[in-house]
Amino acid sequence: MSEETILQKQDNELPAILVQLLKGVIYEDRHAKLWLSLLQLQTAVRDYFRVIGLELYLDESEGYAFLKQQVNDDDNSDQLNVPRLIPQRSLTxxxxxxxxxxxxxxxxxxxxxxxxxxxxxxxxxxxxxxxxxxxxxxxxxxxxxxxxxxxxxxxxxxxxxxxxxxxxxxxxxxxxxxxxxxxxxxxxxxxxxxxxxxxxxxxx
Incomplete structure (x- = not known):
């Protein structure tokens, strides 16, 4: 895939991937087209979410992907803490x-x-x-x-x-x-x- 084709795919398909991940999980069996695009554009997806303190968790063998909160490095005192976007759940x-x-x-x-x-x-x-x-x-x-x-x-x-x-x-x-x-x-x-x-x- 040429660089020009990749850039065109990013412009056309990246927004839909980002929105779906912010809404929840992308499943291979339920979001077949998005899943294929995510596999091809996962580097761009990771770079985008890393800026706002989120990490892409993708399991290709099981067929799902979702966002996780990045773990801050406590040893890096110069790094600003990014506010938590994904709430922690307290389970009964x-x-x-x-x-x-x-x-x-x-x-x-x-x-x-x-x-x-x-x-x-x-x-x-x-x-x-x-x-x-x-x-x-x-x-x-x-x-x-x-x-x-x-x-x-x-x-x-x-x-x-x-x-x-x-x-x-x-x-x-x-x-x-x-x-x-x-x-x-x-x-x-x-x-x-x-x-x-x-x-x-x-x-x-």
């Missing part, structure tokens, strides 16, 4: 637990060489969660908490409702792997183990 225990369960399910499917798409019913997810949620006398309230966590995961883009399923059949989006890494899993598992030991002590 049910949402954190759900993300861990979904991430582990993805890892299990990958280890077995299973299908790239992992699809679960809402009832399956609820059953997974009930094994680790604190026991409550009010079962309806517990189910409400789990369903709220599921809906929040959908809002965050980690679960996707399949069409014509009335929201009861959900696909785990593989972008979850970028947010819940091995360290995050280990830290949450340690907290979960401590909670279970405490719960068993109370029952004795």
């Amino acid at each position: 225990f049910p949402v954190s637990l759900l993300l861990v369960m979904l991430r582990k399910r993805l890892a299990e499917e990958d280890a077995m060489g299973g299908a790239t798409r992992v699809i679960l019913s809402r009832e399956q997810i609820i059953d997974m969660m009930l094994l680790f949620m604190p026991e409550q006398k009010n079962e309806a309230r517990l189910n409400d908490q789990i369903n709220t966590a599921i809906n929040r995961a959908i809002d965050y883009g980690f679960l996707r409702k399949l069409t014509q399923s009335d929201g009861n059949t959900l696909e785990i989006r593989r972008i979850l792997k970028a947010f819940v890494d091995a360290q995050w899993l280990d830290e949450f598992q340690a907290h979960l183990d401590s909670y279970q030991v405490h719960a068993e002590t109370l029952e004795q």
